[in-house]
Amino acid sequence: MSYLAEYDSISPANTLQRIQAVSKWIRNRDDVRAFFAELRERRPIFFTPAFTFITKYEDVLEVLNRDDIFSVRLNGLKMDEAVGPFMLGRDRTAINYHDKSLMRLVLAREDLPRVRKLVSKITEEAVSASACSGEIELVKNIARRVPVKLCGAYFGFPGPDEESMFRWSKATQTDFFKNITNDPQIHQEAVQAGKELASYLTTLIAQKRKEIADNSQEHDNDVLTRLLLAEFPDQLGFKSDRLITNISGLLVGTVETTAQAVVQALEQILLHPGIGKSALKAAKADSLVEFDNIVWEALRFNPINPLVFRYTETDTLLAEGTEREVKIPQGTIVFACTASAMWDSNFVVNADQFRVGRPSHSYFHFGYAAHECLGKYVGMVMIPEIIRVLLLQNVSLIDGDKGKIDFEGDVFPSKFMVNIGK
Numbered sequence: 098m099s100y101l102a103e104y105d106s107i108s109p110a111n112t113l114q115r116i117q118a119v120s121k122w123i124r125n126r127d128d129v130r131a132f133f134a135e136l137r138e139r140r141p142i143f144f145t146p147a148f149t150f151i152t153k154y155e156d157v158l159e160v161l162n163r164d165d166i167f168s169v170r171l172n173g174l175k176m177d178e179a180v181g182p183f184m185l186g187r188d189r190t191a192i193n194y195h196d197k198s199l200m201r202l203v204l205a206r207e208d209l210p211r212v213r214k215l216v217s218k219i220t221e222e223a224v225s226a227s228a229c230s231g232e233i234e235l236v237k238n239i240a241r242r243v244p245v246k247l248c249g250a251y252f253g254f255p256g257p258d259e260e261s262m263f264r265w266s267k268a269t270q271t272d273f274f275k276n277i278t279n280d281p282q283i284h285q286e287a288v289q290a291g292k293e294l295a296s297y298l299t300t301l302i303a304q305k306r307k308e309i310a311d312n313s314q315e316h317d318n319d320v321l322t323r324l325l326l327a328e329f330p331d332q333l334g335f336k337s338d339r340l341i342t343n344i345s346g347l348l349v350g351t352v353e354t355t356a357q358a359v360v361q362a363l364e365q366i367l368l369h370p371g372i373g374k375s376a377l378k379a380a381k382a383d384s385l386v387e388f389d390n391i392v393w394e395a396l397r398f399n400p401i402n403p404l405v406f407r408y409t410e411t412d413t414l415l416a417e418g419t420e421r422e423v424k425i426p427q428g429t430i431v432f433a434c435t436a437s438a439m440w441d442s443n444f445v446v447n448a449d450q451f452r453v454g455r456p457s458h459s460y461f462h463f464g465y466a467a468h469e470c471l472g473k474y475v476g477m478v479m480i481p482e483i484i485r486v487l488l489l490q491n492v493s494l495i496d497g498d499k500g501k502i503d504f505e506g507d508v509f510p511s512k513f514m515v516n517i518g519k
């Protein structure tokens with residue numbers, strides 16, 4: 098039975114069962130591609146009792162471009178309490194416009210070669226510390242650990258210990274992006290994590306300010322120190338609370354996203370016949386452009402998120418002037434299915450094939466338009482570099498269930514065992 102036939106067979110009165118069915122299909126990577134393909138073909142704008150799926154490439158673009166109508170209001174409701182007013186919880190306000198500009202400046206593009214070298218070194222050290230009897234678990238030992246260490250080495254806040262950094266980032270990511278049913282317990286854990294993170298940062302910032310005052314000549318060259326060295330006039334409103342919120346956002350944004358992208362792209366590279374070999378060759382080349390392109394294409398086969406969600410602020414027409422033109426009522430939660438857009442053959446040529454070097458508009462790994470990822474360029478060196486170091490250490494898949502990415506019932510990957518050095 099097709100997905101839509103199964104959906105339609107559930108009584109419209111049984112809204113819970115209908116929602117549960119679509120939720121299961123978008124969470125299961127064996128279903129999600131086929132489900133989206135069927136929607137693009139038969140019901141590209143698909144209303145369910147809880148949310149509306151937008152699946153065609155051009156409609157995903159329309160939703161994400163129209164941030165005045167399709168807003169991130171729902172993020173704001175959760176984020177404000179946990180980390181304070183943040184760019185990803187606001188549209189067209191001074192907060193997201195100014196803060197993003199400022200944070201882009203201190204995350205300087207010129208740093209990227211240094212970041213790549215740092216990531217390489219941190220990954221090599223993490224591998225040496227964790228490989229055991231020809232096997233290694235990648236999620237905790239590498240894919241989460243490297244971004245946390247980069248928080249210390251580049252963003253300028255190492256955290257009190259690794260476990261707290263893991264817990265803070267996971268609790269906030271889970272609540273902000275995976276807690277669709279608004280479970281109060283999950284939200285409370287994020288609020289608590291945000292409090293602990295703010296308290297840690299307050300102490301660290303006071304220490305750093307003192308170090309800066311005591312030593313006016315030499316300063317650390319990290320993102321937090323750059324912000325502390327900058328002097329902003331009061332009328333810009335960039336005071337300690339804004340600083341803490343934005344620095345918190347670096348941790349929240351970095352860890353689980355990178356970890357998931359690393360394990361899912363690596364698995365695809367190793368699964369696709371012939372790709373592992375060409376990736377290893379490209380990993381040793383002078384230019385890493387080809388290698389990085391392999392990683393982005395691999396991630397397209399299993400992206401970290403099937404979608405980003407938005408809240409509809411006023412009644413509006415979507416896909417106006419096309420056969421599928423439809424009114425989206427105020428209050429609708431729309432799912433801009435970025436993964437579906439990446440598999441839409443009308444815009445991504447031969448989308449079912451593994452093709453290296455696709456044009457950049459084939460990818461939505463880092464979102465699109467107003468809320469495009471702040472850490473995009475850091476992520477674009479960190480993710481491939483971690484994978485490159487692993488491939489150079491001869492990682493390969495372990496046969497059977499033991500070698501599959503395991504979520505252990507959670508919303509993020511939790512375990513991925515691979516062979517190493519064999």
Ligand code: HEM
Binds near residue numbers: 193401467469476
């Ligand atoms: C490297 C460290 C990272 C940092 C500091 C970071 C931070 C952020 C921030 C602050 C935003 C919100 C931007 C805004 O509202 O204007 C954002 C958005 C986003 N990030 Fe990242 N991020 C990082 C890595 C990643 C990675 C590795 C991925 C996926 C591979 C990713 C995927 C996204 C996506 C899809 C969005 C858009 C969300 C939406 O439109 O609702 N990020 N990121």
